[in-house]
Amino acid sequence: METNNIQNLLNSDFIHNAIIEQSPTAIIIATAPKVEIVYANKAAWNFTGDKAPLTNKMKIESCKAYYPNGKLYSFDEMPIVRSLTTGEFVCGEQVLVEFDNSVKKWALTYTHPISKNNKIIAAIAIFSDITNIINSNTELKEANRNKLRILGIIAHDLKTPFNALIGFSELLINSLKNKDFETAEEYAHIIKNSAKTAYTMTNDLIDWASNTASIRYNQTPLNVLSFIQKITQQLQASAIKKNILIILNVNATLKISFNENALGIALRNILSNAIKFSYNNSTIKIDVKNQDTETIFSIADYGVGIPEKRKKTILVNPKSNHSTVGTNGETGSGLGLCVTKEMILKHKGKLWVESEMNKGTTFYFSIPTH
Structure with a gap:
């Protein structure tokens, strides 16, 4: 009997919701066809730097997104929008996100369409904050460039x-x-x-x-x-x-x-x-x-x-x-x-x-x- 109770607990919506809400990875869900975000967990709100409002929903239009080469995403090119409109599975796409408060953060993004009766009704986006990793790589590249430049100066002057x-x-x-x-x-x-x-x-x-x-x-x-x-x-x-x-x-x-x-x-x-x-x-x-x-x-x-x-x-x-x-x-x-x-x-x-x-x-x- 105890085993059945545990199994029922694991299968409950309460456990699933608790896991999603407490996940350190940001998760948002948007519905078709209006691309309206209907759910964002705590990690998603932490990523934006805001606290989850009680009445207002998070909106995709409230931020700008850029490719790694600096090109601005159009609305239709955004990963979650592509999943909603074309059924694309986005896997590990690096996105630079700029919010209304001018804060910029890097996200490693995965999106997945959700279908019912062969019709896309929603999409889920899972993304991790990789800003520190990107910045560290940039600083490392700059340090290597400086090292090579300094070595070049030393070699040039000693010649x-x-x-x-x-x-x-x-x-x-x-x-x-x-x-x-x-x-x-x-x-x-x-x-x-x-x-x-x-x-x-x-x-x-x-x-x-x-x-x-x-x-x-x-x-x-x-x-x-x-x-x-x-x-x-x-x-x-x-x-x-x-x-x-x-x-x-x-x-x-x-x-x-x-x-x-x-x-x-x-x-x-x-x-x-x-x-x-x-x-x-x-x-x-x-x-x-x-x-x-x-x-x-x-x-x-x-x-x-x-x-x-x-x-x-x-x-x-x-x-x-x-x-x-x-x-x-x-x-x-x-x-x-x-x-x-x-x-x-x-x-x-x-x-x-x-x-x-x-x-x-x-x-x-x-x-x-x-």
Whole structure:
């Protein structure tokens, strides 16, 4: 007798309703042909962020739904409507739902038509809130993109000192073969300094990569001349190889606030390009002018220049730039200018360029004076 009572209890509408109402998965039921929602459990109302009203029914028209690609669902395309009108079984469709209160949530949706006498009379929709999962995946993808970008920046910046090490090592070997020990000693010193530079740059870049989130906030007053001298020293071997003289016109007492690593990446990329596109036995001039609200840096070379057509687009979309071979056949990744613009924008600064073919190029950038 006890077994029969338990079985009757399990078969009762009370148990079924209790299970549906207490389910952590959202459940709604809509009827045909008006697509009117006649039931929504607690989880469904929790998904909307509202409490179930006593008199008003939940309405499909009260929210917008989007495909994962951002396209807006039409009313007829909504999963529960498709089940009601065409008898479609929707299985695991990801939907971005926007409510009247502008809240957006992701739902993993399953819908099923309910028929009687071969006629669709209703449809049931079951959906789970997957907003946190989608957001976590998005954050992970963004983190991976940032990681690859940072690795690209590090590889790009370290290429210059290591190219100098390789180039002067070859010159050192030739000098030793020719028993030109005086020149060999000169090259050995350059190699030693380049190795020190590569080591320092590696540490600086790793430190920067570990603190990228603080770039826009971590700005400290620094001596501009000392900062520029440090960057020019890092690229000195490349300049020596082409017999290029770097001239500085900077007030020795000028101090402004900036992030040393971020702005160092920008200046190093601009100066590296200036060396790359300068003719042998030429000069590069670096000027810094302090004005009331901003400090303007200029890096002028007397090299090949930039074609007029490319000059119009080079700063508009740096990501589309392709690497151009330098005057001594130097190659690159095309990443430098994109990163330069990013670092300057992080300082709320501006970047612009002036150039004339076969006469040279001047890159300017400004940062606010604090």
